[in-house]
Amino acid sequence: MKNYVRDKRMSFGMTQDELSEKLDVSRQTIISLEKGKYNPSINLAFKLSKLFKCTIEDIFIYEEDEKDV
Amino acid sequence: MKNYVRDKRMSFGMTQDELSEKLDVSRQTIISLEKGKYNPSINLAFKLSKLFKCTIEDIFIYEEDEKDV
DNA sequence: TTATATTGTCAAGCTTACTTTACATTTTAT
DNA sequence: ATAAAATGTAAAGTAAGCTTGACAATATAA
Numbered sequence: 001m002k003n004y005v006r007d008k009r010m011s012f013g014m015t016q017d018e019l020s021e022k023l024d025v026s027r028q029t030i031i032s033l034e035k036g037k038y039n040p041s042i043n044l045a046f047k048l049s050k051l052f053k054c055t056i057e058d059i060f061i062y063e064e065d066e067k068d069v
Numbered sequence: 070m071k072n073y074v075r076d077k078r079m080s081f082g083m084t085q086d087e088l089s090e091k092l093d094v095s096r097q098t099i100i101s102l103e104k105g106k107y108n109p110s111i112n113l114a115f116k117l118s119k120l121f122k123c124t125i126e127d128i129f130i131y132e133e134d135e136k137d138v
Numbered sequence: 139t140t141a142t143a144t145t146g147t148c149a150a151g152c153t154t155a156c157t158t159t160a161c162a163t164t165t166t167a168t
Numbered sequence: 169a170t171a172a173a174a175t176g177t178a179a180a181g182t183a184a185g186c187t188t189g190a191c192a193a194t195a196t197a198a
Contacts, residue, residue: 001111001115015143015145016144016145016146017143017144026186026187026188028146028147028186028187028188029185029186029187031145031146032186034145035146038184038185038186039111039112040185040186041110041154041155041185041186042070042108042109042111042114042125043070043108043131044185044186045111045114045125046070046129046131050131050133055125055126056114056125056126057124057125060111060115062112062115062119064119084173084174085174085176086173086174086175094157095157095158096175097157097158097176097177098155098156100175100176101155101156103175107155107156108154108155109155109156110154110155110156110185113155
């Protein structure tokens, strides 16, 4: 799954630390997401979409044939 | 988080067993989702949205003050 | 250059999504 | 009423998301 977390974060002029605090998750979680180490929980995906004022689908791009299922 | 999995499934005339097979998850997972025992992974949420031809937001309703975070 | 901010890595541990199996209850059809 | 289909429950185990802490590397600024 591809994602635009880093792009969105930067377009909002936020640091990983600021983002993690606003979302109430650890900075590690943000790093891992941006680096594509794993997918977010649906709760975190929703939090991101609310904060970035867009849909989950705007941030996360699902690829039909995901190997990481 | 509220969800309309059961409603969507029934509107498609499918059984839990059929749905679980199409999504490649266990029937238990469907039961647990419909019963609200836990939230789906974002992967499963995407699979459901594709199958039901709608958005994740159409199926799962995020409540700002989720206690289950 | 030196300090400071920001980003990144590693590892151990916890929580929760999900699986599997086996069986019980409810619904639908004959 | 009986059988079959569909739904539900319980429990133990695996996998993945997330945390914490400590420290390394890179970028930005004075």
